[in-house]
Structures are given as structure tokens and as C-alpha cells.
Amino acid sequence: MPRAVALLLALGFALAQSSHTVVPGDTLYSIARRYGTTVEELMRLNGLESFLLQPGQVLRLPERARVHVVVPGDTLFSLARRYGTTVEELMRLNGLASAELKVGQRLLLPGAQAGGESVPHAPPGPSPEASPPSPPLEDYDPESPFLKAVLRYLGVPYKYGANSPLALDCSAFVAQVYAELGVALPRTTKEQYQAFPPVEALRPGDLVFFSFGGKEVDHVGIYLGRGVFAHASSYGSRVVIESLEAPFYQKAYRGARRVMASPEPPLGPSAGR
DSSP states (O other): OOOOHHHHHHHHHHOSEEEEEEEOOOHHHHHHHTTTTTHHHHEEETTTTTSSOTTTTTTEOOOOEEEEEEEOOOOHHHHHHHHHHOOHHHHHHHOOSSSSOOTTTTTEETTTTTOOOOOOOOOSSSTOSSSSSSOOOOOOTTOOOHHHHHHHHHOBBBBBOOOTHHHHHHHHEEEEEEEHHHOOOSHHHHHHHHSOOOEOOOOOTOOOEEEESSSOOOOOEEEEEEEEEEEETTTTEEEEEETSSSSHHHHHHEEEEOOOOOOOOOSSOOOOO
């Protein structure tokens, strides 16, 4: 069998299957991206309470969606990227004369049948039980220096107190990203939380803080837009991108801060989680 045909058959099987067996290196975010779903949906389907996965674990997958309900921030371009199609195809399928979308609007996706489609009944807005503020769902420019800095650190191992190219903790990751942009941040999570003003409406680049051990903040990440954030995860043991709207993070969320200026770095060595 020609190699190209074998690859196409393998891809078709992966898209059609209803379960996924976890292999080393898998995260809920990478699996969600591979199968065109969300971290929250994977957690709901599989009754997961944390992001920890074990090799060999079998995860149920949702049926491949063929209708999309528009939520705030959606654009034809972002939807085309998400579902592996083009703006032109989405406009053709839905008889759109312009690229303007309305919240709650139902869009047919490639492969859908207009007459017999099962339409999701989820409300068009964000989940009412979400603890973090409902952010505007916006995309970063792929050429953004900020996003490029974040992506360079993906996969770097997490280690408590570490601050080197070989390993980072959460506050070191945040500080390193901003240092590449010429902005000096304090070293520890607590100092970063205290250094900047709080915000309610999240914007890409905001620092998002969590408390997993009690009342004090002990974890920090960087909001990227569209409901996801990057952080050096002690649970995932490396720098990852995950959903801020997942129940695991909603419960621990303690607020956001916006980096407005370059504070003086603290004197003496210190470390954050």
C-alpha cells in the first residue's frame, strides 16, 4: 500500500474513532486539539476531576460536531482554522453574504447535512458557573512577539524553584516571557500578584492567579485569549496551554493582574511555585 494512502487511512481512522488511548506526552489540551473538541468536554465525558493522565488510559471522545453555535468573539477566520476548512467554504455552506456573525447563530460545517443535523443545545453565552471573569474571546496575531515568546517555552519541564533554560517554575516562566519583551517582573507568584493592578475583563497578556494550597496565591500563568492560558504546570510537569474555564482551574482561580509597567526586581534570591 502506498505510504500516502496509508497515512490518509490512518488519519481517517483517528477522526472516526470514539476513544483515544493515552500515550506518553499526551495532555488533555493536545488531545482536544487533535480531535477538534475542548478540554472541558473531555473532562465531562470521562468524569475527570484533574488534568493528570496515565499512559494506557482510554478516553471517550465526543461525536465529531457538524454544527457550530456562534459565541462572542467567533469569526469566520477563527472557525475555519478550528474546523480545518476555509472562510469561503463556511460562507458557501451557510449562504452568507458577509463575514458578520451573530451570537447564537448556527453554522453548518463541512460534512453536515442541512436537513437532519443534530444541533447542540448549549446556551450561546459562557457557562454561568464559571469563576473567572468571562473574557472576550480573541485571537492573538500569530506574528505577535508575545505569543512567539510563550510558544518558545512550551514543553520546558516544570521544577519547583527552578529558573533556567532546562526547567522553570510557574513564576519564573511568566517572568522569562516578559523579560524577552523588555519588562522586568518580580520573581515570586505572591510578589507578582501584589505588584500590578487587578482587572476584571481579561485581555491577552494578563497574569492569572490561582490558589491550590489555601487562601494565598501559589500559582500563576499568562492569559492568551479565547479562554486559554499558558503556565508551567506542576501537574503536567512542563509548560503547557490549558483552558481557564475548566472546573479544576475555576475552583482555584483567584483573579488577574495587568502588567502596566516594569517594576524593580526584588533584591536577593527567592523562588515561586
